[in-house]
Amino acid sequence: MTVSAFDRRSLLAGLLATTAVGGAAHGGNSILKIGVISTLSGPGATWGLPIDGAARIAAQEINGRGGLKVGGERLQIEIVAYDDQYKAANAVTAVNRLIDYDGVRFILGPIASVSLSAIKPITESRKVFLFPNSWSPTVFQDARYVFRISSTTREFLPKAVEWLQQAKPGISRVATLAPNDETGWTSQKVQKEIYGKAGYTVVAAELFERQQTDFRALVTRILAEKPESIELDTAPPATAGLIVRQAREAGYNGGFTKFGGFDVAEIVRTAGAENAEGIVGILLADPTSESWSRLKEAYATYHKNEASDFVTLFYDAARILFAGIENAGTIDDPESIKASIEGLSPFPGSLGPLRWGGKENYGIDHQLYTPVFLTEVREGKGRVISRIETA
Numbered sequence: 001m002t003v004s005a006f007d008r009r010s011l012l013a014g015l016l017a018t019t020a021v022g023g024a025a026h027g028g029n030s031i032l033k034i035g036v037i038s039t040l041s042g043p044g045a046t047w048g049l050p051i052d053g054a055a056r057i058a059a060q061e062i063n064g065r066g067g068l069k070v071g072g073e074r075l076q077i078e079i080v081a082y083d084d085q086y087k088a089a090n091a092v093t094a095v096n097r098l099i100d101y102d103g104v105r106f107i108l109g110p111i112a113s114v115s116l117s118a119i120k121p122i123t124e125s126r127k128v129f130l131f132p133n134s135w136s137p138t139v140f141q142d143a144r145y146v147f148r149i150s151s152t153t154r155e156f157l158p159k160a161v162e163w164l165q166q167a168k169p170g171i172s173r174v175a176t177l178a179p180n181d182e183t184g185w186t187s188q189k190v191q192k193e194i195y196g197k198a199g200y201t202v203v204a205a206e207l208f209e210r211q212q213t214d215f216r217a218l219v220t221r222i223l224a225e226k227p228e229s230i231e232l233d234t235a236p237p238a239t240a241g242l243i244v245r246q247a248r249e250a251g252y253n254g255g256f257t258k259f260g261g262f263d264v265a266e267i268v269r270t271a272g273a274e275n276a277e278g279i280v281g282i283l284l285a286d287p288t289s290e291s292w293s294r295l296k297e298a299y300a301t302y303h304k305n306e307a308s309d310f311v312t313l314f315y316d317a318a319r320i321l322f323a324g325i326e327n328a329g330t331i332d333d334p335e336s337i338k339a340s341i342e343g344l345s346p347f348p349g350s351l352g353p354l355r356w357g358g359k360e361n362y363g364i365d366h367q368l369y370t371p372v373f374l375t376e377v378r379e380g381k382g383r384v385i386s387r388i389e390t391a
Contacts (some may be wrong), residue, residue, distance in 0.1 A: 017347070031075065032070075032075040032370035033079075034055060035107040035108070036052050036055050036079060037082055037091055037094045038084065038109040039083065042086060042210075043086075043238055044086045044236050045305070047261060050313075050314065051108055051109050051314045054295070054315040054317075054318060054349070055079045057302075057316060059077035061187065063077055068322055075331075077322070084110055086181075088114045088178065089118070091110055091119050094119075094264065095119040102267060103271075108131045108317060109131070110132055113134040113254070116130070116134040116139065120143060120146065124143055124144065126228070129337070130146045131314075131321060133149060133150050135186060135260075138296055140362040145338060147320075148358075148367050148368060150368060151390040153194075154361065155302075160374060161198045163388075165198060168258075171255065173226060173227050174202055174301060175205070175229075176231040177218065177222065178205075178206075178207060178241075179210060180209055191233055192205055193261070203225035204227065210236070210239075213239075220250065222247075230255070234261075237261065237266035238267075240258055240267060241268070241271035244276060252259075255280075258279060262283050262309070262375060264281075264381065267279065267281075267377070279376070281375055283373045283375045283384075284309040284373075286351060286384055287375070287382055290314060291312060295350075312350050320341065322343055331371050342365065351371055354370055356368060369391035
């Protein structure tokens with residue numbers, strides 16, 4: 001197989017990370033490598049970099065207390081991360097490298113549904129654990145070692161739309177747009193279904209390419225249908241900001257919601273504070289909380305971009321993984337580890353108890369129910385206006 005220039009850079013980065021961390025291990029302790037497959041560059045990096053940062057924060061805490069206690073041994077945690085660039089082929093290259101070269105059995109990520117679908121047959125056959133945030137309904141199909149670590153549109157959107165009805169009763173016509181891939185197809189289907197059940201008329205449902213930056217033709221088509229609110233769905237935050245800016249420039253004065261992956265700083269940066277004013281979206285953590293402040297400070301030691309809610313999300317996911325391994329007392333028995341992780345319910349998360357569930361919807365209780373926070377952009381900042389419980 002020919003390795004692309006990108007793959008060579010990505011794999012070299014992983015090797016350098018392995019060498020640096022491995023050489024820093026103290027006291028001759030053994031090392032347990034934890035993989036990260038995430039979108040570390042491009043439009044999705046707003047979500048992807050926090051996965052890497054969160055994993056490193058959690059690992060540093062474990063290492064600082066002497067390592068992960070497994071049986072009678074202390075293991076130093078080492079994070080090995082690869083960039084999938086939101087592409088299935090890159091994710092496959094990464095997962096094979098993690099398993100066969102790095103010896104990884106536990107992976108945080110990916111967020112991209114296309115990446116998850118591509119690597120899941122590999123990880124399941126090798127009994128490698130995945131902790132993704134993909135919202136695809138097929139996440140748990142033919143899967144025993146996948147644990148989804150946040151609530152999805154299916155869990156929180158009915159209550160978010162209910163809030164919209166109460167807060168903005170004059171809205172009846174909604175347009176929705178999403179990325180033209182598995183993530184977007186899935187989320188848009190759910191969005192249309194739930195908005196429709198709530199009595200809204202979905203006047204337009206557009207798809208766009210992830211690398212797209214000019215949305216004027218798309219905006220023109222949407223505005224021709226006279227929407228009173230535009231749902232930005234799972235558009236990457238920086239991309240969502242561009243759409244907002246171009247819609248405002250085209251004369252749109254209606255509202256925006258983003259019930260699918262929010263990042264106030266990125267949206268304001270690309271849309272402009274005036275254009276972003278009043279946008280309401282959901283966050284998977286509370287930016288006013290003490291835990292957010294603490295993790296934000298720790299995150300800044302690893303990455304220069306603004307910390308997002310995904311830091312809290314994947315920090316707790318790493319803590320669940322580490323607790324599951326410690327309680328099982330092994331890294332070599334997948335069934336014992338799986339049972340141990342399943343038993344961590346409720347788990348003391350950063351924002352309260354977290355519970356596994358989902359069997360009624362997905363056939364297996366590997367869905368982590370996490371709270372979401374409705375957040376409104378005001379004067380360039382996010383203001384939490386409601387907390388939604390999903391369990």
